Amino acid sequence: MESGKDKYELVLKNNRVRQYRIFAILIILLNLTLLALLAFYTSNPSHRSFALTGLVLCPLSFAVAWFMGRNKRSTRSWDPLTASFFYLIFSWALMTYWLPAALNFLLFAFYIISRRQLIVQVAVDHIFYPSFPARTVSWKEMNNVILKDGLLTLDFKNNKILQNEIVNTPGDIPESEFNRFCQARMSA
Known part of the structure; x- marks a missing residue:
């Protein structure tokens, strides 16, 4: 990577x-x-x-x-x-x-x-989404994952879209680096 x-x-x-x-x-x-x-x-x-x-x-x-x-x-x-x-x-x-x-x-x-803290973990082999109950999503289920202007968009192949605002500071996660990582995982 x-x-x-x-x-x-x-x-x-x-x-x-x-x-x-x-x-x-x-x-x-x-x-x-x-x-x-x-x-x-x-x-x-x-x-x-x-x-x-x-x-x-x-x-x-x-x-x-x-x-x-x-x-x-x-x-x-x-x-x-x-x-x-x-x-x-x-x-x-x-x-x-x-x-x-x-x-x-x-x-x-x-x-x-x-009232727990909601943390999405985007890893090499899966995405962990903190719903209740928590859900682990494989990259094969995804059409696209994008982080743009503090908004995380998860686009599933079954036409479901989840959008959430993130509270990380802008310098914590470089959007272009994160988006390249996600594109590489979806094409792998």
Whole structure:
């Protein structure tokens, strides 16, 4: 190969992260409402204490994680919603309400999957596309792969086209070098 590179990694822009975050906040608020109702209307003292604990720890963990994420000296990017989901799931499980605990766990898993970093790997023998579930595409399935003005276009032989904006800085991946690499892989 001319360029000496055998793999490119392109980070795709995830345009829906804000929508997923709003949806997760609404789920957490619904759970807090249900815990508050349960805390005030249950006759079981242990359920009341676990519901009140969840009502206190969930917003508290959100606030702590939010302030830690805003701290410029913090080495981690904390997600406040992760801690909140943890305490909600834990509260429902302690009260042996398995259906709400399982449902929240499932929604939390979808939230984590939806906000992951989307990385397309273009290698010598295949293209790895980060859909859900992840997909590995052979070069034989492709008509064309082009990177132009920060837009990645994958043109499949079955007339399917995927276009995504990338967030890599322009100097990270020289477009002409990447396009030559892809043309060489498709003709091989």
